């Protein structure tokens with residue numbers, strides 16, 4: 001059993017979908033292959049814009065949606081002909097109608113719930129297109145709705161997976177189908193016991209693929225990316241990156257956790273639990289070997305760099321004479337939990353607790369005002385968080401050129417620095 005995952009970058013246009021088909025034909029097998037696909041290109045961002053526009057009752061709500069639809073219909077136009085084209089276009093129109101119904105009403109429901117009902121459409125339509133194109137090109141496959149298999153609670157935008165139920169549903173139904181044909185399904189989406197749609201968190205399609213891999217006891221999982229494999233830094237920010245041919249599960253979890261966006265952080269643990277190797281390979285050069293993530297540690301350790309921008313460094317101190325650890329930490333964590341803000345790094349002294357978090361236009365102001373109800377709060381925004389895994393002094397010096405360090409946290413293998421860019 002193999003799992004392939006194709007992300008938005010690989011399915012961004014008609015040529016991308018042709019390339020996916022070529023890869024499946026060359027490197028996949030006609031049975032025992034489950035393919036997880038994300039929304040096409042940057043569709044999820046556009047659907048987020050649509051959800052916000054709908055909530056803010058913006059005049060351009062319908063215009064944004066029309067652009068999203070047109071993007072998909074243009075791809076269908078390029079990929080299919082005649083009756084087949086009409087059939088696929090009809091199917092996609094029917095999917096989009098579900099969103100039309102939502103945005104024609106007034107926004108009454110909770111934002112996160114509505115977000116999931118709208119944003120999930122990206123994966124539903126991309127998989128219909130990919131599945132139809134594969135079938136039209138001699139790759140027999142069945143489209144399945146992941147919402148019937150990946151079961152979550154109702155934490156919208158960050159659905160918590162019910163592993164036992166999901167694994168049971170997957171094991172009960174999918175192996176029989178996979179004996180005869182390939183399955184094509186959605187990443188990122190799940191379903192609740194009441195049949196509402198949830199999403200698993202941004203970039204969660206890798207995680208979906210891992211849930212299927214775990215539940216089906218796959219021999220291996222491959223994520224096809226626009227990079228040659230896992231590199232020691234994001235090539236969008238860093239020149240002269242090096243490919244890591246081999247990576248231990250532990251290092252991969254740490255890199256993803258600290259923000260290496262090449263793999264969703266929740267992806268690795270389920271694979272590690274079942275010792276399923278994860279291959280990260282290039283859809284541009286599929287013949288190359290990529291990176292393998294498994295139990296085997298590489299012989300040579302290469303330092304890795306992770307940058308996160310738009311950081312807010314928040315310093316929290318008691319308004320009375322109490323110490324931070326003994327008396328205040330649980331209250332502070334409670335506020336972070338209640339506002340759904342994740343801490344990227346933290347440090348405490350006797351009377352202050354500092355954290356760095358991603359700036360979020362909705363959540364950050366709420367977090368700060370809630371903290372201000374009980375604490376003295378100071379904050380600094382527009383900062384960067386630099387993490388170096390397997391650091392040494394030379395690597396630290398390299399990243400700190402023209403930066404002022406505001407916070408530093410070190411462990412044996414990892415250093416994190418919150419810095420201000422002085423060149424702006």
Ligand SMILES: Nc1ncnc2c1ncn2[C@@H]1O[C@H](COP(=O)(O)OP(=O)(O)O)[C@@H](O)[C@H]1O
Nearest residue numbers: 007008009010227230231233234236260261262
């Ligand atoms: N350490 C890293 N190694 C490789 N790519 C990285 C790394 N960190 C971040 N990236 C970024 O991850 C991107 C691929 O992931 P992503 O855009 O989520 O793909 P997809 O959406 O197609 O699944 C690359 O284009 C690269 O910019």
Ligand SMILES: N[C@@H](CC(=O)OP(=O)(O)O)C(=O)O
Nearest residue numbers: 007008038044202203204205
């Ligand atoms: N489409 C979702 C889920 C996802 O994982 O996408 P990608 O595989 O393109 O990162 C997102 O953009 O968040």
